Amino acid sequence: MTIRFDEAWTGIIAVAGTLSDSGTDVTVVRDLIGRVSLIVDIDTIPANLEDEVRQAAGAFAAPVPVRSISDLFDPASILDSQNLYTKRPKSDSQGEITVLEREVVGADWTRTVDHAPAANRVTFYGFKGGVGRSTAAFMLAQHLALIGKCVLVIDLDLESPGLGMLTQRDEDLPDYGVVDFFAESAVGNEAGLDLVTRSKVVPERHNGEVWLAPAGGRPRQNYEYLAKLNRAYVETSTPDGRGKRFGARLEQAVNTCEARVTELSRAPDVIILDSRAGIHDVAATTLTHLGGLNLLFAADNPQTWAGYRALFEEWQKLPNSRQLGERLRMVSSMTPAAKQEEYLDRFADQAQSCFTDTLYEDADYDDLDAFNFSVSDPAAPHAPIPILFHTDLVGLDPIRKPGWSGQPFVEGAFRVFLDSVTELLIGDQR
Structure with a gap:
């Protein structure tokens, strides 16, 4: 089944939600052509997580669908970006979900x-x-x-x-x-x-x-x-x-x-x-x-x-x-x-x-x-x-x-x- 743009976004948010429910902070990144990936605050990435992202997003999965914050060359470029917004705040039982849209226009909406x-x-x-x-x-x-x-x-x-x-x-x-x-x-x-x-x-x-x-x-x-x-x-x-x-x-x-x-x-x-x-x-x-x-x-x-x-x-x-x-x-x-x-x-x-x-x-x-x-x-x-x-x-x-x-x-x-x-x-x- 072909996964379209909207379905890819719904799927990646669902994956992020499940991961966040375990207490992990997750940043969802969507690039200029719509490909999505997850940035997570854990050093050891679950073995099946990349497959889950690819299955949820189809062709809109980024080439590297999951990355740990510790592996990023410049974490501040994502975590301190002015375009980052909170989709679900952190709570005692759940991690935070934030979103970074790499958009040409429209980020302020x-x-x-x-x-x-x-x-x-x-x-x-x-x-x-x-x-x-x-x-x-x-x-x-x-x-x-x-x-x-x-x-x-x-x-x-x-x-x-x-x-x-x-x-x-x-x-x-x-x-x-x-x-x-x-x-x-x-x-x-x-x-x-x-x-x-x-x-x-x-x-x-x-x-x-x-x-x-x-x-x-x-x-x-x-x-x-x-x-x-x-x-x-x-x-x-x-x-x-x-x-x-x-x-x-x-x-x-x-x-x-x-x-x-x-x-x-x-x-x-x-x-x-x-x-x-x-x-x-x-x-x-x-x-x-x-x-x-x-x-x-x-x-x-x-x-x-x-x-x-x-x-x-x-x-x-x-x-x-x-x-x-x-x-x-x-x-x-x-x-x-x-x-x-x-x-x-x-x-x-x-x-x-x-x-x-x-x-x-x-x-x-x-x-x-x-x-x-x-x-x-x-x-x-x-x-x-x-x-x-x-x-x-x-x-x-x-x-x-x-x-x-x-x-x-x-x-x-x-x-x-x-x-x-x-x-x-x-x-x-x-």
Whole structure:
């Protein structure tokens, strides 16, 4: 029988589990083409263990399927890797199971968080693009500024930036953007980068302000955006020679932008991260490591729910999946105004089913501490925050239509969204 990729992973985890049950610490390694092996903390490897791995993984068994830690030339390269995550913690009766994915992209989706993300950082994410994510991010930034808050918006949709265009005119952009930080920091040259600018598009009122960190800097001759983007996701090295993963570099970029706004004005009350859509390393880092509140944009269609279900199934494997789930909130981004109640009820049913099958905990009716919610609970992660769909929002050109965000149909479409997210971030400001 041919053993496929998924079956090989299930098999190797089962072998690791059996070995761990005897008290042995096990590290499961999967290389760049998917071959798996075990690293064990015992000097004498059981005679049949290699055969068990080969039988479980088939063609996906590594050439050397089992190795002892004591036989490794450089144990720290595995045991101290920043990509190592705990799948099952050590207990009195069981050994620890850790996993090392030798991935080109995607490691941050399954990496545990070693610190609580800042509560004032909100991520805008959509599994699929074209759901009005960047427009909503701008509307929230403007709304918060108009009630006196200092807001920093960071355009992290590096392949398809759009938030910068909404927030600032080209001539008022800073000289550099997020891609420049990646290019310069790779060689230790990031000091003094002009990365943020105060928006001149958002009206000044009540001492509020919006600061923008765009994906790229001000357009000008000899400014190469694509050349920098092509190098943004590589792993770099620290001065001591250790690898520095993309997620850590992205977090450094966000921290640098925040520090710069604090230096020029004041500490931002809210930081908005406009993430890349889909399964992407930018989204992995912003959702799992940076966002204190993660807004998941969705339209009620089978493709969207299948995508979120697959994502939640990965998060379900994390030891801190509950903490991540508590930071999620669904946004119904294209809610038809004519049948709003019916649409939102159907949306909530689909979202609740997705959460129940993955991130929500099994619970009895009287278990009040369980991470589980009824379909009608308005405060549940699956409960949709609506943005009403209006045909005039399609193809809206903010450059040719100044003042677009103040038009009645725009304000009507975003009113519930803005009030709801503002309350989640800073309390009821109405």
